[in-house]
Amino acid sequence: xxxxxxxxxxxxxxxxxxxGKRLAERLAIPCYDxxxxxxxxxxxxxxxxxxxxxxxxxxxxxxxxxALSDRDINGHSIQDDLWSAQFSVITxxxxxxxxxIVGRCGDYILREREDCLRIFIxxxxxxxxxxxxxxxxxxxxxxxxxxxxxxxxxxAYYQFYTGQRWGEVKNYHLTLDSGKxxxxxxxxxxxxxxx
Amino acid sequence: xxxxxxxxxxxxxxxxxxxGKRLAERLAIPCYDxxxxxxxxxxxxxxxxxxxxxxxxxxxxxxxxxALSDRDINGHSIQDDLWSAQFSVITxxxxxxxxxIVGRCGDYILREREDCLRIFIxxxxxxxxxxxxxxxxxxxxxxxxxxxxxxxxxxAYYQFYTGQRWGEVKNYHLTLDSGKxxxxxxxxxxxxxxx
Numbered sequence: 001x002x003x004x005x006x007x008x009x010x011x012x013x014x015x016x017x018x019x020g021k022r023l024a025e026r027l028a029i030p031c032y033d034x035x036x037x038x039x040x041x042x043x044x045x046x047x048x049x050x051x052x053x054x055x056x057x058x059x060x061x062x063x064x065x066x067a068l069s070d071r072d073i074n075g076h077s078i079q080d081d082l083w084s085a086q087f088s089v090i091t092x093x094x095x096x097x098x099x100x101i102v103g104r105c106g107d108y109i110l111r112e113r114e115d116c117l118r119i120f121i122x123x124x125x126x127x128x129x130x131x132x133x134x135x136x137x138x139x140x141x142x143x144x145x146x147x148x149x150x151x152x153x154x155x156a157y158y159q160f161y162t163g164q165r166w167g168e169v170k171n172y173h174l175t176l177d178s179g180k181x182x183x184x185x186x187x188x189x190x191x192x193x194x195x
Numbered sequence: 196x197x198x199x200x201x202x203x204x205x206x207x208x209x210x211x212x213x214x215g216k217r218l219a220e221r222l223a224i225p226c227y228d229x230x231x232x233x234x235x236x237x238x239x240x241x242x243x244x245x246x247x248x249x250x251x252x253x254x255x256x257x258x259x260x261x262a263l264s265d266r267d268i269n270g271h272s273i274q275d276d277l278w279s280a281q282f283s284v285i286t287x288x289x290x291x292x293x294x295x296i297v298g299r300c301g302d303y304i305l306r307e308r309e310d311c312l313r314i315f316i317x318x319x320x321x322x323x324x325x326x327x328x329x330x331x332x333x334x335x336x337x338x339x340x341x342x343x344x345x346x347x348x349x350x351a352y353y354q355f356y357t358g359q360r361w362g363e364v365k366n367y368h369l370t371l372d373s374g375k376x377x378x379x380x381x382x383x384x385x386x387x388x389x390x
Contacts, residue, residue, distance in 0.1 A: 117375075122364060169317060169364050173375045174384070177368040180312075181388060189369070192387035193376060 001194045003027055003098040004117045007106035009167070012150035013128030013143075015178045016121035019186045020102040026187060031100040032093055039089050046082060083161050103154075107171060108162040119190060120167055120175040127179030196389045198222055198293040199312045202301035204362070207345035208323030208338075210373045211316035214381045215297040221382060226295040227288055234284050241277060278356050298349075302366060303357040314385060315362055315370040322374030 006023060010016020017033055024031035032039075090109045093099060094116070101110075107118040123131075129143040139146065158166035169175060174193055176186045201218060205211020212228055219226035227234075285304045288294060289311070296305075302313040318326075324338040334341065353361035364370060369388055371381045 120364060124365075167364050169315060169362050169367075169370050170319075172364075172370065173372040175364050175367065175370040180368045185388065185390060188390075189384055189387050192384050193380065195380060195383075 004115045005094050006100045006117050008102045008119045009107050010121040013132040013147055014121045014123040015183045017102050018183050019121055020100045022187045024100040029098045033102040043085055043089055118172045120172040121178050123179030199310045200289050201295045201312050203297045203314045204302050205316040208327040208342055209316045209318040210378045212297050213378050214316055215295045217382045219295040224293045228297040238280055313367045315367040316373050318374030
């Protein structure tokens, strides 16, 4: 298999973003994550603050209320504009050649592309708690609550815009338990899928 | 990772059994599939015909009706005896050392073992249809109907005895799309997970 476009979906705290970055380094291809957010902003004219609030940083309850209620007379919301911009940016990035796209429903957006390898990274609660405390330190909320909140938000966002269940095995060519395998072994396994 | 016990769960027609056999050959360890059925029979005293009818060969509708209705005054069914025998055989096989166990809820039965690598093999409908027609030829039922019937039965059986959803990503260390990757690439990817 020649180097494909990789989409990496991941549970919060599973190290999926790190897997994506290391994979991209090994293959000398770009990895789009925060960079992607900036590109979305540039293209759509949204402020950085808004993009961040509508995406990763927002609580599930606030996001779902916003997505369902902040709609104009035509049933259109600012989240829908953000989704359209994201859809367009990811489609364009994929046209530029092999790359790694972390999160942001990349798997769904690029589902029709034959040269796309769709990956999902997950881990059990104990491994994810250990990882987020190491990476982000202690916060006011208990780590388990932070993980559940993030997962719920990602799941709701994904289902709302794709009509599919997040983390469903049939939507991925490869899913990996980073708690069992470790981050570097995950990278190695993905590379071995290329032949 | 030293050679673990592999459990391979698989959608019908995904080639998961072949992946298991080739993996076992590469590592020179045993692969239990039909052999496992024979061992279950030996241990439990069931006839071969009954084991086959209660397992793979049975239609979903017949299986679920049997599992729910063929119960004695204590709510106990002959399927429960088969499950207990299967549980005991798989546990004992795993105690003998590294091996590949295909199907039969091996992932659930061995879930507490640290030295177990749980794998799920799946593929899209088009690849699975092509494979079962190649392997088993044309039958009276359309291939898509045969696939759906088998999947439904495996799903119901798994859920009935494990209380878990079949094919759920969190229950596997590795899931692979054999339609995308091909059988030999799946074997290679699994081997790469060992380091």
